[in-house]
Amino acid sequence: MRSEPLPAVIRLAPALTILLLVGPLAAGLLGVLIVAGGGVEAFSAGIGLGGAVQAVFAAPGILRSLAVPLVAALATTAVALGVTFLVMAAFYGTRAFAVLRQLVAPLLSVPHAAAAVGLAFLIAPSGLVARLVSPGLTGWVRPPDALIVHDPLGLSMMAGLAAKEMPFLMLVALAGLSGLQPGRA
Incomplete structure (x- = not known):
């Protein structure tokens, strides 16, 4: 031919x-x-x-204002991907993995604004985490004057973005695993 x-x-x-x-x-x-x-x-x-x-x-400050979101975007993606790999490797084939499989899709429907507000209430200096450990473990009588939201390094933004990105990455990984069928070697 x-x-x-x-x-x-x-x-x-x-x-x-x-x-x-x-x-x-x-x-x-x-x-x-x-x-x-x-x-x-x-x-x-x-x-x-x-x-x-x-x-x-x-x-003044233009390079920093360009660098912080760029670094935050790259770091968020790396952290979300790394945590997804770790969770998939640690829990594959366990009962916790079956529960995780059921919880991933509904997590995608949580609006970004609701997740951001919830995370802010969780990690704020007067938030739920601080109230659970204070004053017994920290000795705080009043919450510290710490800038959590709009912090200069964008750490809280990275945490929020990674928390919203991980369910999507896990859903994609689950779809890939079902096509590969790793348990049937």
């Missing part, structure tokens, strides 16, 4: 697909960057986009 060369349209299909998917995204991102960087005002004032971008990066 002789193989014939593919038509040009089929050879170009992967590149065209990528262009159709990435093109609008790149154009939208460019538009957002121009508007956010003051490009519209800069062009009308004759400064140009380069001057507007330089002005944005000259603002």
